[in-house]
Amino acid sequence: MRKIIDSAIETIIFICGMLSIVFVVLIFGFLFKEGFSFFRNFGILKFVTGHFWYAASDPASFGILPLILGSTLVTIGACTIAVPIGVMSALFISEIAPKGIRDVLKSLIELMAAIPSVVIGLIGVITLVPFVKNIFNLPTGLTAFSGSIMLAFMAIPTIITISEDAIRSVPWKYREGALALGATKWQTVRRVVLKAAMPGIIAATMLGIGRVIGETMAVMMITGNAAHIPHSIFDPVRTMTATIAAEMGEAVRGGMHYRSLFAIAFVLFAITFIVNFMADLFLGKNKNI
Amino acid sequence: MSKIEVKKFNLYYSDFHALKDIDINIEENRVTAMIGPSGCGKSSLLRSINRINDMVEGACTSGRICISGQNIYDEKVDVGFLRKNVGMVFQRPNPFPISIYENVAFGLKVNRIASNKNVIDGVVEKSLKAVLLWDDIKDKLRKSALSLTLEQQQRLCIARVLAVAPNIILLDEPCSALDPVATVKVEELIIQLKDKYTIVIVTHNMQQAARVSHDTAFMLLGKLIEFDKTEKIFTNPSKKETSDYVTGRFG
Ligand SMILES: Nc1ncnc2c1ncn2[C@@H]1O[C@H](COP(=O)(O)OP(=O)(O)O)[C@@H](O)[C@H]1O
Numbered sequence: 001m002r003k004i005i006d007s008a009i010e011t012i013i014f015i016c017g018m019l020s021i022v023f024v025v026l027i028f029g030f031l032f033k034e035g036f037s038f039f040r041n042f043g044i045l046k047f048v049t050g051h052f053w054y055a056a057s058d059p060a061s062f063g064i065l066p067l068i069l070g071s072t073l074v075t076i077g078a079c080t081i082a083v084p085i086g087v088m089s090a091l092f093i094s095e096i097a098p099k100g101i102r103d104v105l106k107s108l109i110e111l112m113a114a115i116p117s118v119v120i121g122l123i124g125v126i127t128l129v130p131f132v133k134n135i136f137n138l139p140t141g142l143t144a145f146s147g148s149i150m151l152a153f154m155a156i157p158t159i160i161t162i163s164e165d166a167i168r169s170v171p172w173k174y175r176e177g178a179l180a181l182g183a184t185k186w187q188t189v190r191r192v193v194l195k196a197a198m199p200g201i202i203a204a205t206m207l208g209i210g211r212v213i214g215e216t217m218a219v220m221m222i223t224g225n226a227a228h229i230p231h232s233i234f235d236p237v238r239t240m241t242a243t244i245a246a247e248m249g250e251a252v253r254g255g256m257h258y259r260s261l262f263a264i265a266f267v268l269f270a271i272t273f274i275v276n277f278m279a280d281l282f283l284g285k286n287k288n289i
Numbered sequence: 290m291s292k293i294e295v296k297k298f299n300l301y302y303s304d305f306h307a308l309k310d311i312d313i314n315i316e317e318n319r320v321t322a323m324i325g326p327s328g329c330g331k332s333s334l335l336r337s338i339n340r341i342n343d344m345v346e347g348a349c350t351s352g353r354i355c356i357s358g359q360n361i362y363d364e365k366v367d368v369g370f371l372r373k374n375v376g377m378v379f380q381r382p383n384p385f386p387i388s389i390y391e392n393v394a395f396g397l398k399v400n401r402i403a404s405n406k407n408v409i410d411g412v413v414e415k416s417l418k419a420v421l422l423w424d425d426i427k428d429k430l431r432k433s434a435l436s437l438t439l440e441q442q443q444r445l446c447i448a449r450v451l452a453v454a455p456n457i458i459l460l461d462e463p464c465s466a467l468d469p470v471a472t473v474k475v476e477e478l479i480i481q482l483k484d485k486y487t488i489v490i491v492t493h494n495m496q497q498a499a500r501v502s503h504d505t506a507f508m509l510l511g512k513l514i515e516f517d518k519t520e521k522i523f524t525n526p527s528k529k530e531t532s533d534y535v536t537g538r539f540g
């Protein structure tokens with residue numbers, strides 16, 4: 001009897017494990033099928049490098065370069081803001097904050113990670129957008145810059161949590177060795193601890209970026225949704241994710257427009273896959289030290 | 290005047306009284322061994338001499354440790370400067386996860402001893418030669434220090450200490466992670482270093498103490514039981530506990 005239960009449990013676990021793999025493969029296959037049929041009709045190069053996204057007009061033009069640039073601009077902006085703040089907060093939590101404050105901060109950060117992105121977007125529209133408009137004297141506050149700040153806010157909890165883990169798992173013997181050579185606390189942190197934790201910090205950044213690239217609601221509400229090639233970070237932009245979300249409802253099922261959205265999803269999937277894969281590489285490397 | 294004078298020194302880890310009224314005078318340019326059963330406080334005493342125990346939460350001390358006449362527990366002592374002069378090699382090799390070169394250059398940079406690349410290159414080479422590592426690794430200075438064997442790592446850790454030109458070198462069971470062949474080689478290195486430095490070595494290996502040291506201190510349960518010439522400690526100790534320990538009757 002016990003043997004039967006044992007093997008039953010084993011089988012269930014095995015099936016669950018296989019299911020998650022099957023789902024990933026199915027999603028990928030589906031995107032590939034829909035996207036590929038679009039690429040065959042329209043041409044992948046024309047799709048990726050085209051300057052104009054007029055999906056609903058006649059004749060339609062499916063150039064996603066403005067969308068790729070929009071996503072890239074917002075993402076790079078978000079990283080430029082989130083990485084220094086995230087890593088420094090991680091340093092503060094692991095090296096400076098006394099135990100009581102550290103615990104409070106860590107639960108606050110977990111809370112911050114749990115805020116739904118629509119809520120962040122809503123607050124951003126009310127507070128951040130007018131603020132950016134006034135302070136930079138722009139025609140509109142719905143810009144890539146506002147989107148970057150919002151997304152940074154969402155990436156920061158991930159970056160802090162994982163960087164802090166990496167910093168605190170640096171073996172104590174390295175710190176002792178550095179201090180014993182006459183290094184001050186900050187020399188030790190900068191020259192040894194941060195270097196040893198670097199693979200983990202890079203992985204944290206990658207996972208943060210992963211979240212930022214895939215984010216939809218908040219950027220849709222805040223970046224202005226203009227599908228043209230941006231000239232600066234203070235221009236309105238539209239991201240790939242926002243395009244899919246906004247146009248899926250109006251596209252005719254099975255038509256060119258419809259399939260072009262799957263093609264965008266395919267490009268997005270490829271990009272996030274690469275980012276996650278690189279994060280895994282760095283995390284794996286971290287374990288070997 | 291002795292190089293290191295320990296006077297009525299006590300160390301507590303929170304409530305635990307780890308070192309009890311230690312008095313010991315360590316002479317310049319000699320190798321002093323500390324022996325005793327595990328947990329008797331050898332490492333604690335050693336770690337008090339460069340104040341690395343300051344890092345342990347809840348540790349506090351009373352009494353004095355003077356180096357060249359200066360009490361290192363005095364408030365105005367610069368701990369960084371103290372540690373530059375009192376190098377330490379740990380039980381497990383702990384090279385930093387950076388290049389071999391950067392490991393040796395580390396002390397020079399953090400103590401602002403040198404910033405000129407040629408000077409640093411020179412010191413790195415000299416230090417690695419002093420630990421007989423140079424010929425093996427001179428072509429891979431930019432490789433990670435973690436790629437070295439354990440013995441090489443421990444030599445590198447010694448080289449890293451030599452690079453900042455300390456007066457005193459503290460070694461805490463430096464061979465315990467090494468195999469017997471590597472142990473003999475590192476011991477030979479320590480014997481070579483004794484002309485230029487004041488060396489204090491903790492070991493639980495009595496043969497090692499006998500091979501490398503001039504003087505030996507025997508500790509038991511946080512107390513210094515006996516301190517004398519190594520030969521005397523091993524052949525004709527004056528305390529019963531010492532003779533029990535060195536003849537292997539306990540510990
Ligand atoms: N960081 C610490 N916190 C609390 N107790 C410690 C700490 N380090 C050592 N001790 C205790 O102090 C005693 C002496 O330890 P140690 O100096 O490491 O002995 P030894 O090096 O002779 O083996 C031991 O009983 C040990 O448990």
Ligand SMILES: [Mg+2]
Nearest residue numbers: 331332333461
């Ligand atoms: Mg010890």
